[in-house]
Amino acid sequence: MLTAGGLPNGPMPEEPPGNPIARMIVTHWILGSVLGIVCACALLLVNPLGMRTLLMRSDAMFAGLAMLFIGFGTTFGALVSATAVMMQKKDDDNDKKPPRGGRLVPVAAPVLVPVRAKGATRMRHPGMY
Secondary structure, eight states, X not given: OBXXXXXXXXXXXXXXXXXXXXXXXXXXXXXXXXXHHHHHHHHHHHXXXXXXXXXXXXXXXXXXXHHHHHXXXXXXXXXXXXXXHHTOSOOOSOTTSOOXXXXXXXXXXXXXXXXXXXXXXOOOOTTOO
């Protein structure tokens, strides 16, 4: 129940125990795996190029189905969890301050200078005398 100020009246729910980043990665991996399995089922329903028919008539039907579902689930799970990690809004780094330490010293850039080699003779091409 809410109070007159709009704040909750009872005890605040606490965050579940454990590492929140690991919990987020596992949750998104599971969601991505479910999405991958759904996409694999849709692929079998659409039957592009007779893939379902070929798979169902094969001697290795169970191995093929396992490879399809595990491959899609793993790939989609990794993609969704990596996207969730990279798209976080909270940034722990304080980038507003310039980096501390070190000295600003100009760096000498190498310059190419032509040098004549000692004892080098000019090569003559055949037919030039």
